Amino acid sequence: MRSEPPRSGAIPARPVDPLDPQRLDNQLCFAVYAAAHAFGRAYRTLLAEHDLTYPQYLVLLVLWEEEGLSVKEIGTRLFLDSGTLTPLLKRLEGSGHVRRARDRADERQVSIFLTPKGRDLQGRMACIPDQAGGMTGLDLGNRRELLDHLVNLRSGLHDGAANGRERAADQA
Template identity: 75%
Template sequence: MRTGASSVESAATAAPETAGALAESQRLDNQLCFAVYAAAHAFGRAYRSLLGRYELTYPQYLVLMVLWEEDGLTVKEIGERLFLDSGTLTPLLKRLEASGRVRRARDRPDERQVSIFLTEGGEALRGVLSCIPDEAGGMTGLDPEKRKTVLDDLVTMRQSLRDKSAV
């Protein structure tokens, strides 16, 4: 019976230590995922202030960036680049079209496919908004080299998480 008491005593003495370590590991401020989540929200607020004068949302700006790289992509291709499903992307594209920045066109061979093209207004924003990446980057408090390091780390982390969750 003494053996049982001994193991209970050692569990009791170890419990506060383990509980403390566990509690520390579960603190919100120690969660990498929360830090990324909170930083994403902070970026959203920063971009809202930078893009608001152009009546653009951050997701709309991302669509324009994708199209500045390669115009005429399908909705599916844009969604793959931005990690957005068509249910999220379609209303966003309709608003961009209503504002005169893009036009949507159905593919003649496959009417189910919709391609997105920049209009003159959307193309003109490329020059106007060219300062946004540097302005937003400057708001981070990180120098360009450190921003590049963080970007590389986040891309690696995203890819690793995608690979692991696909299993």
């Protein structure tokens, strides 16, 4: 087998430095991004029999904790804007899992409630967290520790972004 001669203008590969901070494998952001995609694929499989998407499942988790939240409150809990959340809620309503109700005092506010079908789903899906957790290859203690680290990571990034916006506003 003959190897191809280098193309004209091709940049030769740099020597691999495992400690190079610009190496893809050394990027925390990429590791989190890739893990999120892997979780998405895993949950797609687990949720398929319930005909739910992962974002729909997250909405149901919020409502199983507390019903009657406004769209804005659900969005805040899930870090989703109303433009993303509203169509998702409409699909959940269309499938009979939730109902939307306008606030009588303020017609602009919409609260979300579970239907009996949505409540019933909670019991049938109780095994999902353990199934997903088992797919990680981590035991319960390590999953809990990782969760704590990721919550701290999210908080740190959120606080850092807020501080960066404040500094930028001060400089303007």
